[in-house]
Amino acid sequence: MSRFQFPESIASRPVYGTLEPRPGKAHLMIADAEGAEALLDLAVRDPALVRAAHIIYIPKGTGESYVPRLEMCGPAQFHVAPSYEASVPRLRRVLTDAHMGLQLYLAGTEGLMGQAMSEAIEHGLPQRSIQREHRGSVARRMQCVHCKGITEDVTTDPFVCAHCGLHLFVRDHYSRRLAAFQGVRVDAEDPGNVPDPVELYQ
Amino acid sequence: MSAAPQKAKAGGGTIDVVVRAIVPLNDLVTRFEFERPDGAPFPPFSPGAHTIVEMNDDGRPRKNPYSLMSDPSDTSHYAISVRRDDEGRGGSRFLHTAVSVGDRLSVSYPVNLFPLDLRARKHVFLAGGIGITPFLSMIAQLERQGGRWELHYACRSESLASYADDLTGRHANKVHVYYSDRKEALPLEDLLDGQPLGTHVYVCGPKGMIDWVKTTAADHGWPGDAVHAEEFLAPQPGDPFDVHLARSGIDVHVEPHESLLEAIERAGVDAPFLCRGGACGQCETDVIEADGELIHADHWLEDDQKASGKKIMPCVSRFAGKKLVLDR
Ligand code: FES
Numbered sequence: 001m002s003r004f005q006f007p008e009s010i011a012s013r014p015v016y017g018t019l020e021p022r023p024g025k026a027h028l029m030i031a032d033a034e035g036a037e038a039l040l041d042l043a044v045r046d047p048a049l050v051r052a053a054h055i056i057y058i059p060k061g062t063g064e065s066y067v068p069r070l071e072m073c074g075p076a077q078f079h080v081a082p083s084y085e086a087s088v089p090r091l092r093r094v095l096t097d098a099h100m101g102l103q104l105y106l107a108g109t110e111g112l113m114g115q116a117m118s119e120a121i122e123h124g125l126p127q128r129s130i131q132r133e134h135r136g137s138v139a140r141r142m143q144c145v146h147c148k149g150i151t152e153d154v155t156t157d158p159f160v161c162a163h164c165g166l167h168l169f170v171r172d173h174y175s176r177r178l179a180a181f182q183g184v185r186v187d188a189e190d191p192g193n194v195p196d197p198v199e200l201y202q
Numbered sequence: 203m204s205a206a207p208q209k210a211k212a213g214g215g216t217i218d219v220v221v222r223a224i225v226p227l228n229d230l231v232t233r234f235e236f237e238r239p240d241g242a243p244f245p246p247f248s249p250g251a252h253t254i255v256e257m258n259d260d261g262r263p264r265k266n267p268y269s270l271m272s273d274p275s276d277t278s279h280y281a282i283s284v285r286r287d288d289e290g291r292g293g294s295r296f297l298h299t300a301v302s303v304g305d306r307l308s309v310s311y312p313v314n315l316f317p318l319d320l321r322a323r324k325h326v327f328l329a330g331g332i333g334i335t336p337f338l339s340m341i342a343q344l345e346r347q348g349g350r351w352e353l354h355y356a357c358r359s360e361s362l363a364s365y366a367d368d369l370t371g372r373h374a375n376k377v378h379v380y381y382s383d384r385k386e387a388l389p390l391e392d393l394l395d396g397q398p399l400g401t402h403v404y405v406c407g408p409k410g411m412i413d414w415v416k417t418t419a420a421d422h423g424w425p426g427d428a429v430h431a432e433e434f435l436a437p438q439p440g441d442p443f444d445v446h447l448a449r450s451g452i453d454v455h456v457e458p459h460e461s462l463l464e465a466i467e468r469a470g471v472d473a474p475f476l477c478r479g480g481a482c483g484q485c486e487t488d489v490i491e492a493d494g495e496l497i498h499a500d501h502w503l504e505d506d507q508k509a510s511g512k513k514i515m516p517c518v519s520r521f522a523g524k525k526l527v528l529d530r
Contacts, residue, residue, distance in 0.1 A: 024423025025395065100397040101423040124323045124400025128425030 002034035002135040007201065013172040014114065016134040021046035024129075025101030028094060029075075030116045032058040032084065034136030035108025036066035042105065043073040052076055053105075054094065056087050058112065084112055091116065095123035104130045111141035111152060114179030121176075138200055143180040144168055150180055156197035158186040167194045212474045213254060213265075216308040217244065222279060224303055231332060231364045232298055235272075235281045236309065243277035247312035249339035250432070253280060254310040254478060259296040262460065263468065266293035267478050269335040269406075269432075270312055273342040280309065283364060285332040287436070292459065313476050316406070316432035318343070323400030324350040328388065328415055330407020331357060334365055336432060337406065341373070352376045354393060356407070359383040390415065394422050404430045435480040435499060437461035440520045446527045447471060448490055462516035466530060473516065473530055480518035487528050489514050494523010 006015070019042050027049060031039050036057060043050040054077040057070055071078055081087035104120050106113040113132045120130060139153040149163025157170035161183065168183030175182070187193050219236035226232045238244065247270055257264040268282035286298045301307070316336055318325065325344060327337045334355055344351045353373075357363035359381055369377045380386040394403070403424070405415040412431045419429045439459045446453050447466065456465040463485060466473045476484040480500030489496065489512050498508045500515035507513050514521075514528070 022423065023421050026423075095399070098399055099395065100399060100401050100428070101394070102399065103423050124398065126400070126425045126428050128427055129423065 002037050004134065004138050004201075006134070006138075009172040012174045014110070014132070014174060014176075016113070016132045019105050019107060019131050019133045021049045022103050022131070024103035026098065027053040027103050027105065028098070029053050029055045029105040029107070030057075030087075030091070030112070031055070031106070032108035032112040032136075033060040033062045034066075035106075035112070035133070036062070036070055036135075038107035038133040038135050039105070040066075040069060040073070047073070050075055055079065056081060056090060058082070058084055058087060058108075060109075084115055088119070091119055092123075095120055095125065098123070098125070102129060106130065106132045108135055109137050109139060110134065111139070111179065114141065114174075114176070118177055118179045140170065140200065141180045142168065142170065142183040143175065143178055144183050146185060150178075151183070154183075155200055157200055158194060158197055159183070170200065212472045213476060214311045214313065216256065216310050218306060218308050219280070221301060221303050221305045221307065224301070227283065227364045228362050230362060231283055231285050233271075233281055233283045234297060234301070235279050236307070237279045239306070244280055245311060246277055247274055247280075247339075248314050248317055249274050249343045250316035250318060250336045251312035251314035251339075252316075252336075252477070253282065253312050255282070255293075255297070256308045256310075257293060257296050257301075259292050259300070262292070263464065264293040264296060265310075265464070265467075265475075265478055266436075269316075269339075271335040271338040274339050275342070275346065283332065283335050313482070315477055315482055316404070316430065318404075319402050319428075319430065321400075322402035322428070324352075324398055324402070326393070326397060326401055326403045327351065327353040327355075328390075328403060328405040328407070328411070329353065329355045330405075330411040331362075332364065333406035333408075333411075333432075335406075337404070338365060340404070341369075345373075352378070354378045354380070354388050356380045356382065356388045356411070390418050391422070394419060394424065402428045402430065404432075406432045409433055433479075433481065433501070435501070435518050437464075437478070437518045438499060438520075440497065441522060443494075443521045443523070443526065445521065446525070447530045448527050449530055456520070461518065462514070462520060466516060471530060475517055478517045480515055483515075485515055485517045487514050487516055487530055488512060489526070490529050491525060491527040492521065492523065493525040494521060496521055 019038050050073045053075045055075040056079050058081050139155045142151045142154045144161040147164035151162040158167045161168050167186045169186040171182045173182040220239050222237040223235040252267045252269045254265045254267050272281035284294050284297050287294045366379045380388045405412050412433050442458050443456050450471050454465050454469045474484050476482040483502045497520040499518040
């Protein structure tokens with residue numbers, strides 16, 4: 001099952017819903033990995049909506065498992081990208097040409113949804129035109145508050161910053177602009193006293 | 203609830219003004235310009251704000267809201283444009299017929315229930331008839347700030363199109379006027395299509411137009427918070443009725459041509475209000491007892507609140523029945 005119920009947290013932490021078909025003049029859907037399941041569910045509820053949509057899909061570790069099924073929904077445009085970064089030029093072009101009435105459907109990991117959402121808002125898309133449904137990995141995109149480097153797909157707390165090597169504590173404090181959670185040095189008071197990493201949400 | 207200081211007087215303070223000019227624009231609409239008796243500047247206002255003009259119409263106090271249409275950066279005067287409504291209860295007719303240059307009136311401090319959303323990347327204004335007024339001050343501000351805007355203005359005929367010449371003369375590329383006597387219709391669907399991301403729509407006009415814009419925009423996928431509307435309801439005349447004000451301990455008779463709020467004020471009770479048009483929520487009053495029917499006319503209360511019979515907006519709503527007791 002690709003769904004996960006996030007525990008209650010501080011106001012800064014994003015919350016996710018379930019994608020609903022909405023009226024609109026254009027429909028852009030972006031998903032990664034198991035996020036495909038949310039789009040497939042949407043296609044069951046409203047096949048015409050998905051046929052009218054432009055889908056950008058990033059399989060990540062899931063390889064070919066979802067691609068044929070998404071294709072079978074018959075989206076107006078279907079683009080498979082090797083990574084979120086690789087899809088950004090296309091996403092930017094779509095958003096630059098977009099008009100009011102566009103609906104954006106995001107599904108999959110927090111990192112993907114957060115980055116695509118911040119890109120869309122940057123282009124002027126109203127937040128209320130964006131829906132998000134979390135599916136799959138609960139890994140987080142983290143920013144180190146010390147060196148500002150971003151570490152993707154963090155699954156343990158604490159973790160090691162991929163840029164400066166500090167051991168960072170995973171906070172729920174979230175930046176919508178950076179689409180990242182905040183990581184703070186865990187052994188600042190007592191250097192070297194680093195707790196054993198545990199899986200997130202364990 | 204909010205940290206705002208409590209106002210000493212219902213509806214906020216008032217400003218004494220002198221009528222400095224009366225400019226008829228066409229058969230129905232006249233502009234009134236006010237200055238202060240001592241020539242002092244007016245408090246600044248944000249575009250979209252309205253003021254409530256207090257009138258003494260043949261012994262009957264009237265307080266009617268009008269959008270401020272002057273340039274917000276010019277604090278030497280306030281201007282309103284008033285459409286004469288011969289069927290209405292009188293406030294507009296009083297201004298048109300009984301007020302002369304040099305007369306003294308008092309107006310409320312400006313209140314804004316229809317502000318520009320300055321996060322918008324572009325502003326699209328949709329005006330129906332006299333609904334043009336708030337957009338005049340909005341346009342003045344956006345022109346100064348270099349904001350992006352366009353106006354679509356639906357009028358009955360060329361002779362009744364207040365400010366249309368002036369607007370098209372100054373902003374030929376941004377102003378589009380549609381005359382219904384020439385069978386021209388505001389092409390709402392087309393103009394909602396193709397607006398850049400971040401556009402906000404503002405509509406001011408008759409209720410039918412507002413509903414049309416809201417539903418069409420929603421069908422096109424516009425989120426509700428990018429669609430702004432202002433509709434002042436004029437209090438409608440109705441059958442007379444009696445009301446008991448429990449807190450003040452007095453009985454008031456509401457005449458056919460006055461609102462419940464006006465009757466309460468006439469009895470000397472300082473009741474809260476801001477818009478006097480059923481829009482702001484300020485006058486919301488608890489109903490203690492109602493043996494009869496509350497005739498709700500506001501668009502503030504939710505349907506279930508209206509059905510509950512526990513609340514009334516005295517600025518526009520009335521009552522028919524045996525007994526009404528309000529917590530006022
Ligand atoms: S005074 Fe604004 S709703 Fe009655």
